[in-house]
Amino acid sequence: MRILRSIGLMKRELSAHRRKGRTVGFVPTMGCLHEGHLSLVRRARKETDISVVSIFVNPAQFGPKEDYLRYPRDMKRDASLCRKAGVSYIFYPDAKSMYPAGYSTYVRVRGLTENLCGRSRPSHFEGVTTVVAKLLNIIRPDRMYLGQKDAQQAIVLKRMSGDLDMDTDIVIMPTVREKDGLAMSSRNRYLSADERSAAPTIYRALQEAGVLIKSGNGDAAGIISGIRSKIRPIAAKIDYVSVVDTKELKDMKNIKGEALIAVAAWVGKTRLIDNIIVRR
Amino acid sequence: MRILRSIGLMKRELSAHRRKGRTVGFVPTMGCLHEGHLSLVRRARKETDISVVSIFVNPAQFGPKEDYLRYPRDMKRDASLCRKAGVSYIFYPDAKSMYPAGYSTYVRVRGLTENLCGRSRPSHFEGVTTVVAKLLNIIRPDRMYLGQKDAQQAIVLKRMSGDLDMDTDIVIMPTVREKDGLAMSSRNRYLSADERSAAPTIYRALQEAGVLIKSGNGDAAGIISGIRSKIRPIAAKIDYVSVVDTKELKDMKNIKGEALIAVAAWVGKTRLIDNIIVRR
Numbered sequence: 090m091r092i093l094r095s096i097g098l099m100k101r102e103l104s105a106h107r108r109k110g111r112t113v114g115f116v117p118t119m120g121c122l123h124e125g126h127l128s129l130v131r132r133a134r135k136e137t138d139i140s141v142v143s144i145f146v147n148p149a150q151f152g153p154k155e156d157y158l159r160y161p162r163d164m165k166r167d168a169s170l171c172r173k174a175g176v177s178y179i180f181y182p183d184a185k186s187m188y189p190a191g192y193s194t195y196v197r198v199r200g201l202t203e204n205l206c207g208r209s210r211p212s213h214f215e216g217v218t219t220v221v222a223k224l225l226n227i228i229r230p231d232r233m234y235l236g237q238k239d240a241q242q243a244i245v246l247k248r249m250s251g252d253l254d255m256d257t258d259i260v261i262m263p264t265v266r267e268k269d270g271l272a273m274s275s276r277n278r279y280l281s282a283d284e285r286s287a288a289p290t291i292y293r294a295l296q297e298a299g300v301l302i303k304s305g306n307g308d309a310a311g312i313i314s315g316i317r318s319k320i321r322p323i324a325a326k327i328d329y330v331s332v333v334d335t336k337e338l339k340d341m342k343n344i345k346g347e348a349l350i351a352v353a354a355w356v357g358k359t360r361l362i363d364n365i366i367v368r369r
Numbered sequence: 370m371r372i373l374r375s376i377g378l379m380k381r382e383l384s385a386h387r388r389k390g391r392t393v394g395f396v397p398t399m400g401c402l403h404e405g406h407l408s409l410v411r412r413a414r415k416e417t418d419i420s421v422v423s424i425f426v427n428p429a430q431f432g433p434k435e436d437y438l439r440y441p442r443d444m445k446r447d448a449s450l451c452r453k454a455g456v457s458y459i460f461y462p463d464a465k466s467m468y469p470a471g472y473s474t475y476v477r478v479r480g481l482t483e484n485l486c487g488r489s490r491p492s493h494f495e496g497v498t499t500v501v502a503k504l505l506n507i508i509r510p511d512r513m514y515l516g517q518k519d520a521q522q523a524i525v526l527k528r529m530s531g532d533l534d535m536d537t538d539i540v541i542m543p544t545v546r547e548k549d550g551l552a553m554s555s556r557n558r559y560l561s562a563d564e565r566s567a568a569p570t571i572y573r574a575l576q577e578a579g580v581l582i583k584s585g586n587g588d589a590a591g592i593i594s595g596i597r598s599k600i601r602p603i604a605a606k607i608d609y610v611s612v613v614d615t616k617e618l619k620d621m622k623n624i625k626g627e628a629l630i631a632v633a634a635w636v637g638k639t640r641l642i643d644n645i646i647v648r649r
Contacts, residue, residue: 191617193478193479193528194476194478194498196474197477199474199475201473222533223532226533226535248473249474252474253474253502256380
């Protein structure tokens, strides 16, 4: 495994592999890897010849009052996990080479980014689409692997890649959870012991909603208020509980076909998100 | 020469050439080709193995009251000019395949797009950067050739390509002019005979300003009012006369180093642009 910090070197290495007919699988991350990331890496290893993990805490996707500076970083552990998982390259650029002085180009996906996390984090997705457009141009992977836990992000990036005629297939993999159901996230380590034991309530509320919907309940407002009342006791603040379609991420009134049930809530000072997809 | 309308087919053709180690040169156009475009094509032919001309009147770069519908189209003549010039491929997509239903991704270059034409055509450059990002992803050229006549466009696209880590070198070629100095433009054919004979005044005013600057005059306001007073008699409206630096396109007060002197003015109902670069 090699750890490369230079954009130019990363490009040259991968061009050489591509010239030899090797396929490239890519897992973009902000580091602090957990089993969710590693499930993506294993799939990349299985499906492509060269696997690349990027580790870049992207300042452009954090709001001014968000946790960019305190976001956990642990490169030594990440490198060791990647090595064990058989990763070919870690791409580990610094912010100055990704956004040099005078940087001024931004990619935006309209519509899809306005609901859900787009409401509470207004510039977040522009930061995500911009950095991933750059990463896709640097890595030029055949496949990029994303987790279902960041459902809106995955749908937005799939749209971006298609709209901009990029050659990367997007593979979305199931959310990996702790034994008690909490979705794995680098931010879980912010939680105190009490918060950690309360946090699985979010997924339990989603599961109960899923059971209701599958058994025929199509009333989104009722489903949402059911989830809210279960989460409220453990949440300092609920950013949203939403039922949306999985294509355009528009709020559904009557649940029909495939629906994404998504939650963003603060447990103490930590913002957690989770979601399930159900079909009625 | 082949004319391809399908994005997928265009990609596959060029991948095959690339696999054989051939380089690709690209000239993006809105068709209605003139000697300016052909100078770009000849340079592409000289420097790269496979030359691609795109012909696409891009709706996204026209404002709601602009000339998208009446913009001149002449595919038969364009194809014949390209064939004679030795072009390998014309890429000639339709608007529905470039912007299918649900299209939602836009690329924006901030800062550089706010002055000059960005003032009078507020969404124009977002349309240009979006379509060229798509074209660069489809064609993946080693080099893209642009004309100095659209100076701001060339600088914006160079910034975009660099910022987004695209692998295309941008080559900017001198403005090609009619014998009387009028910059070649597809829009010149809108001009009546009287307007056509008045139009070279714009370039003459620029040239005179250039002589003054080279001889030491650094007073931008004086230079601008000199150009304005020469153009005013032949212009229905002047959108701007500006003196800006060539890096960030910011207005200069005292002309120092390299300056772009740029004009956009309406001759009758036709909006013409022209510019020169001078060094003081």
